[in-house]
Amino acid sequence: MRALRLAAFRAFYRLPFRWRRRLVRMGSVHYIVGAVTIVRDADAESPGRILLLRQPPGPGWSVPGGLLNRGERPIAGAARELAEETGIRLPIDRLRPATPNAVVHTGGRWVDMVFETEVPADAPLDPDEAEVHEAAWHPLDALPRLTGPTARLLAHYGIGPLKAEDD
Template sequence: MAASPRPAALRALRLTAFRAFYRLPLRWRRRLVRMGTAHYIVGAVTIVRAADGRSPGRILLLRQPPGPGWSLPGGLLNRGERPVVGAARELAEETGIRVDPADLRPGVPNAIVHSSGRWVDMVFEASVPADQPFTVDEAEVHEAAWHPLDALPRLTGPTARLLAHYGIGPLAGRPEDD
């Protein structure tokens, strides 16, 4: 049985397209690739645990505009900023808690891809004294408070999904519920 001429024609067309693409200047090739690929925003988030020995443990949550739910300290990385530095910066900006980037531990998993929102969170963990006072940035944060792991308040959807990867919150054990 003879092969269909169509696949051969498609192969020839594909080969011609790739040859033309690789003749373009590198700058143009990069632009074309960027236009045709998914774009993700990268942020850094910190799960801050109270170092007070209480059982169950407590984590620091923020109530931020515009929604009614609680979330974790974090934000977008600056261009060229290392994720651990961005996580420490965002924690200090939003809560006044200063942690040396070297004292932040990478979460396991360290990167959470939110495919529906097209962003990636680099997750870090820290333990700080529970009696450390908060200085919230009132433009970004309405309130910061410690919450027991077994009695968390209403979380934002992305926060609940992120914490599920660490066995925390209402979606624990179901992190894929995007």
């Protein structure tokens, strides 16, 4: 068995770099990486409100976010997606990493980098009509129907129908 393994590695390292890289990528786990932002109403009294989006194709509500571009920093991607989907343009220093900052979904193949910010509810919203049907503020104690991934993500932060009972 050891001789077979040695022969396989020798053959592998004789291949051109481009082919070796392709073989490694074919055998490696692939991840989808996104960035999302939990946007709280800066002026709301307890229990507070968050900004949610109703997006196609489903009827549930979600937080602003999307996939990162190749080589894009997660915080920059979160700021870009927030601007694209809601019209709220914030410099990246207005976003802060949530705790936990990374949430792994669906069998470990999808990772969201999560950020938080506060914005006054009277900030003008200009949702991208191609991506967003509606953007609205919702009280934390009376959230609308959330998408499954959003409900699971928000539960990590003690928000929504799936949050732990002791929160």
